[in-house]
Structures are given as C-alpha cells and as structure tokens.
Amino acid sequence: MEYHKDLIIIGAGPSGLMAAATSSKLGLTSYLIEKKSKIDTYKRSCCSMILTEPGMHGEYLAFENDRICFLKNDFSVKYTGAYTDLWQSIRISPSGNTLRLGRKAFPVAKVINKAQLLRNLLDEIDESLVEILTSTVAGNLEEEDDGVIVSVVEKGRRFKLRAKLCLVCDGVNSHIVDILGLNRNRKHFFTSKVVSYVLDKTKIPYPNSWITFMGRSASPTGAIYMLPKPIGEDGKILYEISQGLPLIGEKNYSAKALLDNFIENSHFSEWFEDAEIIDVHGTTHIMRSPIRKPFLKRTIFVGDSAAFMEVDNQGALMCGFNAAKAAQKELEGEKGFDEYYQFWNTHFEFNDESLLSPIIKGFGFSAFSDDEIDYLFSLTQDTLYSGYVNHFTVGRVILNIFLEKLPQIEKEKPEIAKKLKSFVEKINS
Secondary structure, three states: OOOOEEEEEEOOOHHHHHHHHHHHHOOOOEEEEOOOOOOOOOOEOOOOEEEOOOOHHHOOEEEEOOEEEEOOOOEEEEOOOOEEEEOEEEEEOOOOOEEEEEOOOOOOEEEEOHHHHHHHHHHOOOOOOEEEEOOEEEEEEEEOOOOEEEEEEEOOEEEEEEEEEEEEOOOOOOHHHHHOOOOOOOOEEEEEEEEEEEEEOOOOOOOOEEEEEOOOOOOOOOOEEEEEEOOOHHHOOEEEEEEOOOOOOOOOOOHHHHHHHHHHHOOOHHHHOOOEEEEEEEEEEEEEOOOOOOEOOOEEEOHHHHOOOOOHHHHHHHHHHHHHHHHHHHHOOOOHHHHHHHHHHHHOHHHOHHHHHHHHHOOOHHHOOHHHHHHHHHOOOOOEEEOOOOOOOHHHHHHHHHHOOHHHHHHHOHHHHHHHHHHHHHHHO
C-alpha cells in the first residue's frame, strides 16, 4: 500500500508541534492533526510553568535571548513571550500561616504565555513538508506491516490518512491510547475535574509566588492553587486560580461552586473583592500508572499520552523533539523506538517505582484538620526552606521539615506527631 507521508502526528500541543517542527527540519513529511480550529489558543487549565530545578526530568535549562535551551538533550526552542519568575512556592493554612519553599539565587519556576509558545512552535514548522489539519479529530488508528492508517473527521467529513509511522501527542486523556486498549493494564488512581478562573484586579500579598491554599475550609476535596501569568495585553500579569484535584471526600462536588465559594467567603476573600473574571478554563485529570514501553510496532505515544500525570511544558518539548528523532532513525532502519524508550524511562521520574509509590501513598495535608494545619504552619511561618516546584519530591521535602520539628510537636501536639509518624511508616512500607 502507498503511504502518503512519513508521519501522522496526532495533537498540536507543545509535544505535537515540537515533533512536527523537528521532523520537518529532518526532512520528513507529515500530517499534523489538531481538533481545535486555532492551534495557538487553549482553554485547558494549565499552570504554564517551566520548572527550573536542575535535573528536573533529567534536564538542565538555560534561558538565552529569545530561546529556551535544553542543555542535556541539546536543542533549543524559540519563545518570544514574557516570563513571570516565581521565587517561591507557598502553602497557606486556613488562618494565613505559611510554609514557603524557594531559592534565593534563582526562581523555582518561570511562567510563560503558553499561547505565545504555541505560536512560536507553529512558526518553526516547514509547511511545505507538514500538512496541518485543524478542526480535525482522530477517531481510530490501525497499524499495518509497513505503515499506519488513521481515521479522521474534519467538520463532518470522514476520511483516512496513511503514513509510515504515527506519533500520538493527544494529551493526558489520550483518546487513541484508550481505543487501542492500552489503558486496560494501567492502574487508575483517580479522576477529577478542574476549573480555573483568569482574574484581573486581584490584591495578592505574595507576588511572584505559586500559592496553594490548604485545609478543608479552602476546599473540602483538596487544595486550591493560584499563580501569576504574563498573559494580559502587553504581557500584563493576571492571576489564574484553580480548584485543585480531589484528595478526600465525595467526587461529585462542583469544582466551579467550590471555587466561587472560596473567592467569596474564605478567609482570603478580600484578595478578590475587586477581581474581574477574564477567562474560564477547565480540564479533567485522569491519573494512571505510566505506559513503561510507550510504543507499538509503528507508533510512539508521546509525552502526556503515556504519562502518570502531565510531563510539564518542558517535558512535552523534550518528548516531541526525541520522538521526531526516533521516527527518523526508525525510517532509516535503525532502532529509533528503542532510543525513545531509553529516553522516556531515564528522564521521567514517574517511571521509577521508588519515586512513584511515595507520591501515591505519600504525605498530604488531607489527613489533618484545619486547626492542625494552622498549628503546623505556625512552626514554619518565618522561614524560607530550600525547595522547588517538583510534584515528585515536594511531599517528602515537607514531611522532612516537620519531622525535624517532631520533638516540639510531640510535646505540644502528640496527636499530630502520631499522624506524622504514620506517614513515615506508610511511605516506607
């Protein structure tokens, strides 16, 4: 059978666009399929952070002129938008006590304008080699001996695309992964809906911070978090606040109702008394165990589509870049997919069971009452502790902070000390 292109790339988020741009520079032809009508827009809740911790996802970053440089993977990405530097990650108790993690010499994360990143990536694609199909949904994927067939729907028109290989970049809730049955053997941890408001005219007393509100009075299902983003006109800073993932309680809460109640009635409501909602975003998070071997005979599952949770923006770019290189090598008769497998398993922390297991059963504030969180954070109120924005290590970092204070806690609040010890036993079991 004749295959029209070298690649079919499903999804035009950061990983798909990076794969298309990289593959076109390598001289490969491809279809790029995107369900949105405009690639450089997004309505999905997203922190839009570039995480700066050295070694995060096995990579080291530098920011030079208009480029984000990936020093270990040896590539760079053009980004002409503004940044907001985050100097600390703050957890705030119901009464306003704080636990702060950060660094003095360098920001813990840099928030980008994600729409601008998508535009920059789109500009890097050689459209003489890449046929871009927007408003197009990939319905099914079939592998053959020498190629792949993807059934698509474009504004009601159904047809099939043929290529030699496929890169599936359709996100954390991948439709293609699901229809191929690859989720059957993945452990499902939980599903949650998230709602985010983009706000102007807020009065936030902690600028340049990733803020998480802890306790059941903030949200009975988990944390509420917010951060500044350079997404207003001319790079104006707006704040995005999100109802976080459910950690406890019923799963049928309305995320929007919980977020509205926090803004209007919480201890922090005066921060938002003049706020205006500029935009509303949302998403559904499905947390599953990662796909350890993220490829079939002629298909790679790229980035979020195979992940435990999102691979973050820099991880998506790394995956797109390496998937395109792997595809080229595979087409040249080399073992490119095996190289991608090696990259995937050495760079992403969730593929290490010793790191994933503590995340799933590790330290969290849902076991503590609001009064107990207030007490714990009263012990950390005046200190900046060394730390970054890192989903995989932050629980252990915070637990260790309180374990160092365990003699005082045992004396003053023995029931809280007992809970802390139980976390240690649980993580080490």
